[in-house]
Amino acid sequence: MNFNATLFGQLLAFVFFVWFTMQYVWPYILEALEEREKEISDGLEAASRGKRELDEAHLKKAEILEAAKKEAADLVNQANARANQLVEDAKSSAHEEAERIKVSAQSDLDQAAKRTKEELRSEVAALAVAGAEKLLGSEIDKDKNSQIIDQIAQEL
Template structure:
């Protein structure tokens, strides 16, 4: 049983060695180890705080991006409405100008037609007058070819003049 039960001296020296190792470890190892653990804990806490701050900033940026996107969409809609209004105005102005131009062309064409009609009527009258004179000349030449017809015509003109 000697082997199983330790002696008092062994217990004493083991306890003394444990206490010495404990003091040495506390003085030289535990403080640096605990300091390193505290430093690591602080670094982890700072990293978590930075991550939380970055998360909040990201949420704020997302909200700002959404706001800018909505503003851009509203601005695009406004620009499209203005462009449509301008295009409609240009189309209406072009239609009005085309109508005015067509009315002017029609009036000009009607005036030209009236002028041409007047000229044609004048030309027809002139031709009718020329034809009448030509016919009258030919008739008179035929009727006045003999001397008796000429004397008879002169007497009838004289009688008409006296009657008037």
């Protein structure tokens, strides 16, 4: 238990070891440590960000799904309406066509009846004239009596 030069030997060794640690040990280990701490905190932050984004994506997905459903329903409704419309149109145009055909058939019919009437009338006139000729035994001047014949034909 006596102080001697060992004290300074120990002091020198102490200084050397501290210097060595400061120069060649501490910075390297601390660097690795801090780098990893940073990586971990970055990773955690990225994970929480990813989670947040996932939640947002879920919300967005629901929204899009909702919109798509609505759109699809609209489309179906529109299609239904359009189909009804088409059926309706087809019905009305068929109706019109039928009407038109009916009308034209009617007019044909009317014309044919008229024509037949005319023919019948002229034939009756001719017959009447022929009958009268036979009765009178002479020829009737058609030109003189055409007024009478026409009058008769008119009265038929």
